[in-house]
Amino acid sequence: QCAERIPEAGAVLELLEKCPEHQKKGGFPVVVFEGLDATGKTTVTQSVKDALNGVLLRSPPACISQWRTVFDDEPAPIKRAFYAAGNYILASEIAKASTQAPVIIDRYWHSTAAYTIATEINGKVQDLPPDHDEVYQWPKDLLKPDLVL
Numbered sequence: 001q002c003a004e005r006i007p008e009a010g011a012v013l014e015l016l017e018k019c020p021e022h023q024k025k026g027g028f029p030v031v032v033f034e035g036l037d038a039t040g041k042t043t044v045t046q047s048v049k050d051a052l053n054g055v056l057l058r059s060p061p062a063c064i065s066q067w068r069t070v071f072d073d074e075p076a077p078i079k080r081a082f083y084a085a086g087n088y089i090l091a092s093e094i095a096k097a098s099t100q101a102p103v104i105i106d107r108y109w110h111s112t113a114a115y116t117i118a119t120e121i122n123g124k125v126q127d128l129p130p131d132h133d134e135v136y137q138w139p140k141d142l143l144k145p146d147l148v149l
Contacts, residue, residue: 026099
C-alpha cells in the first residue's frame with residue numbers, strides 16, 4: 001500500500017518476491033555479529049572474514065541499503081517492514097554464499113527485533129513484552145545462523 005507514496009517500497013517488494021520461500025544454508029558456517037552502533041562490529045567482521053577467507057554480508061543487504069535513509073524517515077511500522085524485508089533478502093544471500101565459503105554477517109534479525117521492542121516500549125522497562133512474546137522468537141521461515149555473537 002505504501003508503494004504509491006514511497007516508490008522505493010515497490011523495488012524492495014520486487015526483490016523480496018524473488019527470494020525463495022524456504023532458504024537452506026549451505027555447508028559452510030554462518031556467523032552473525034550483533035551490537036550497538038560504533039562498538040567495532042565492522043572492524044571485527046572484516047577481520048573474521050579475512051581470517052576465515054569468508055564472505056561478509058551486512059544488514060540491510062547492499063541491494064536495498066541505498067534506500068535506508070528513505071525508510072528511516074518513515075513511521076515505525078513502515079521502517080520495521082523495510083528492515084524485516086531486508087532480513088529475508090539477506091537470508092537468500094546467506095543461503096547462496098554459504099555454499100561457497102564461511103559467511104560473516106554484520107547484524108541480522110536480532111537488531112530488527114531489538115529495534116522493534118525499543119520503539120514499542122518508549123524507554124520504559126516495565127512496558128517490555130512478556131518473556132514468551134513472539135517478538136523474542138526466531139521467525140520459523142527465516143534462515144538461522146550457526147552462531148550469534
